Amino acid sequence: MLTPHPATLRRLIDEYESLVAHEGERSDPQSARRTQDLAYTLCVSTGTRDVRRALDAARRQLAAAQATATAELCGHRVGRPGELDSHGPGASGYAATHEH
Numbered sequence: 494m495l496t497p498h499p500a501t502l503r504r505l506i507d508e509y510e511s512l513v514a515h516e517g518e519r520s521d522p523q524s525a526r527r528t529q530d531l532a533y534t535l536c537v538s539t540g541t542r543d544v545r546r547a548l549d550a551a552r553r554q555l556a557a558a559q560a561t562a563t564a565e566l567c568g569h570r571v572g573r574p575g576e577l578d579s580h581g582p583g584a585s586g587y588a589a590t591h592e593h
Contacts, residue, residue: 497538499558502551
C-alpha cells in the first residue's frame with residue numbers, strides 16, 4: 494500500500510479535526526461535505542473504513558515518520574528488517590565481485 498507523505502497526513506488530520514471541532518458553529522452544507530471528503534480521504538490514505546481508525550492509523554504513521562527522521566538525524570541507518578545494503582551478504586558491489 495502506498496503511504497502518503499507525513500505533511501499530507503498532518504494537513505488532513507488538522508483540517509478534519511478543525512472542522513469537527515467547529516461543527517456546531519458552521520452547519521453549512523459546504524463544511525459538512527468537506528468533513529465527509531476529508532474522512533473519506535483519511536480512510537483511503539490509511540487503508541481503513543472508519544474515520545476513527547483512520548485517525549489512529551494516521552497518527553501512528555506520523556509517529557513512525559518522526560522516529561525515522563529523528564534516527565536519521567542522529568546518524569542511525571534506518572531500514573526494514575531483512576533489507577540489505579551493498580555491504581551485506583549477497584551484496585553486488587565491489588567486494589562481492591572481488592572476493593575470490
